[in-house]
Amino acid sequence: MPEIETNRPPVAIDGPAVSGKSSVGNAFAERIGYRFLDTGLMYRAATWYAIENSIDVSECSAVAQAVERMVFSVVNTDSGDNLIFINGVDVTGRLHSIEVDNSVSSVASVGRVREIMVAEQRRLAGEGGIVMVGRDIGSVVLPDAPLKIYLTATVKTRAIRRHRDFINQGVEVEFEVILKSMEQRDLVDSSRAISPLKPAADALIVDTDDLLFDQVVDRLIELAKDVL
Numbered sequence: 379m380p381e382i383e384t385n386r387p388p389v390a391i392d393g394p395a396v397s398g399k400s401s402v403g404n405a406f407a408e409r410i411g412y413r414f415l416d417t418g419l420m421y422r423a424a425t426w427y428a429i430e431n432s433i434d435v436s437e438c439s440a441v442a443q444a445v446e447r448m449v450f451s452v453v454n455t456d457s458g459d460n461l462i463f464i465n466g467v468d469v470t471g472r473l474h475s476i477e478v479d480n481s482v483s484s485v486a487s488v489g490r491v492r493e494i495m496v497a498e499q500r501r502l503a504g505e506g507g508i509v510m511v512g513r514d515i516g517s518v519v520l521p522d523a524p525l526k527i528y529l530t531a532t533v534k535t536r537a538i539r540r541h542r543d544f545i546n547q548g549v550e551v552e553f554e555v556i557l558k559s560m561e562q563r564d565l566v567d568s569s570r571a572i573s574p575l576k577p578a579a580d581a582l583i584v585d586t587d588d589l590l591f592d593q594v595v596d597r598l599i600e601l602a603k604d605v606l
């Protein structure tokens with residue numbers, strides 16, 4: 379693992395799909411003057427690339443070979459968002475389709491894919507001052523991070539949030555379809571053999587069900603005060 383700048387130690391935020399990790403993590407990073415990395419986008423990019431190349435996502439070795447070929451980079455915009463480039467093309471806008479949602483858990487369960495992504499995540503963390511968001515950041519990617527947060531909410535709350543996102547984008551998807559897809563993703567993410575979704579032993583659990591967005595960010599700032 380590359381040396382981490384100890385004066386700007388990383389923050390790990392994990393949690394299930396649509397627990398608010400990305401939006402909260404981004405706002406939190408801005409407040410503390412850190413960069414932000416949403417690692418889910420990296421697995422989504424690998425999934426989009428596999429689909430785009432007509433690869434059967436249940437074929438582990440074919441997926442692994444494709445991702446080894448994929449030339450990708452993550453760029454931070456001035457507003458702190460992440461853009462993902464594959465072979466020099468910005469594919470960020472294509473990574474939240476229902477097709478990618480439905481296949482990303484399979485791709486993320488391929489060991490070789492995780493090795494490639496984790497290596498890049500650790501390289502980026504080595505540059506210091508980063509809030510990294512995902513499923514296994516506190517447990518696997520950055521086990522020495524002094525602040526580990528696990529954001530959570532019930533599957534129903536999360537499906538309602540995702541449904542609202544689709545409506546805001548003008549995309550029509552039935553609520554039940556989203557709920558089923560999310561339940562399935564939770565199951566695969568938390569039961570996979572490699573790096574399953576689970577809080578690190580020393581993670582602080584933040585339940586966001588009854589909290590407004592700003593309240594969650596404030597809570598994180600409060601937790602960071604003692605540590606960063």
Ligand code: DC
Binds near residue numbers: 396513567
């Ligand atoms: O956070 P998200 O929904 O954008 O993540 C997409 C998928 O990527 C999710 O189903 C699990 C996987 N993922 C992972 O396995 N490890 C991470 N660190 C981040 C995401």
